[in-house]
Amino acid sequence: MPETMPNILNEQFYLFLSKCVNAHIQSFHKGEYIQAFNSKKKEIGIVKNGQITIYKADIDGNTFIFEKLMRDNIFSRSFIMHNEDDLFIITDEDTEIIFFDYNYLLKGCNELCPYHKMIVNQIFDLVLDYTSKINLKMDILTKKSIQEKLFTYFNYLKQKNASLSFTIPFSYKELAEYIAVDRSALMRKLTELEKQKQIKKDGRYITILNDTI
Numbered sequence: 407m408p409e410t411m412p413n414i415l416n417e418q419f420y421l422f423l424s425k426c427v428n429a430h431i432q433s434f435h436k437g438e439y440i441q442a443f444n445s446k447k448k449e450i451g452i453v454k455n456g457q458i459t460i461y462k463a464d465i466d467g468n469t470f471i472f473e474k475l476m477r478d479n480i481f482s483r484s485f486i487m488h489n490e491d492d493l494f495i496i497t498d499e500d501t502e503i504i505f506f507d508y509n510y511l512l513k514g515c516n517e518l519c520p521y522h523k524m525i526v527n528q529i530f531d532l533v534l535d536y537t538s539k540i541n542l543k544m545d546i547l548t549k550k551s552i553q554e555k556l557f558t559y560f561n562y563l564k565q566k567n568a569s570l571s572f573t574i575p576f577s578y579k580e581l582a583e584y585i586a587v588d589r590s591a592l593m594r595k596l597t598e599l600e601k602q603k604q605i606k607k608d609g610r611y612i613t614i615l616n617d618t619i
Contacts, residue, residue, distance in 0.1 A: 419528065420454060420504060422521045427510035433502050440495040440503070450482045450508050452532065456501025459580075462493055471583040473539055474498070474575060480532040484508070485540070546585050552595045555585040560605075564614060571613040578610070 423429045431454060434440060440451075440458065453475050460481065462472040472493060475481055483493070511526055542562050549555045559581075563572040574581055578596075582589035599605045606613040 419525070422525055423452075423504060423506065426522045426525055427506045429504050429506035431502055431504050434497045434500070436497055436499045436501075438497045438501075440497065448482075448484055448508050449505050450480060450484075450529075451503045451505050453477055453479050453481075454502040454504050456503075457498040458495050458501055458503075459498055460493055460495050470586060471576075471580055473543060474580075474584075476575075478532070480529070480536050482508070485533070485536060543584075552585075552587050552591055553599070555587060556592075556595065556599075559585060560612065560614060563612075570615075570617060571611065574610040574612060576610075 420429075420431075424431075434456075455477060457474065457476045458481075459474050460472040461469045463469045481495075511529060542559070546555050546558050549558055563574070564570060566572075576584060578593060579589055582592045585592075596605070596607055600607055604614070604616040606615055
């Protein structure tokens with residue numbers, strides 16, 4: 407029995423997950439709607455490979471990006487308090503997702519698998535990471551100006567990458583949706599910040615020149 411689980415999710419982890427919590431893998435093509443997210447089941451999903459986008463629809467039928475999730479990111483409707491039809495997931499590319507009912511985490515393995523506790527700890531870490539993403543989103547949405555929204559997000563990327571330079575994981579159209587602003591207004595603000603020498607922009611690669619933001 408190994409003393410620790412890997413620091414990153416790998417094939418061994420997913421093998422343990424399949425054995426311990428009755429997990430199953432589903433494959434999706436690019437642009438496919440993930441029905442499981444709107445299911446009544448208390449189901450948890452982990453992106454094994456690929457990338458997905460969670461969208462939110464408002465009462466007028468308009469949609470915007472709620473969150474983007476990549477490899478080893480976790481998600482569940484149980485983590486977010488919204489109406490049934492508010493949120494939906496579309497794959498950004500061919501994607502594999504491993505699903506399991508979280509009740510299996512609570513009751514343990516039938517065979518008293520020695521890896522179960524380590525799997526639960528790993529899942530807990532993934533949930534904490536997802537919660538931090540939701541908190542970031544809420545923090546961005548409370549900001550009134552485009553500059554405040556951008557700086558909040560840039561600070562997150564700076565800390566995540568431990569660097570003043572980073573690549574935005576969105577197109578600028580998607581970034582505008584994510585921080586809930588008009589795309590043209592976003593691009594004008596980025597140009598303004600460049601002229602003020604607060605940032606340098608090379609495509610989606612951003613360097614913060616004034617580390618007081």
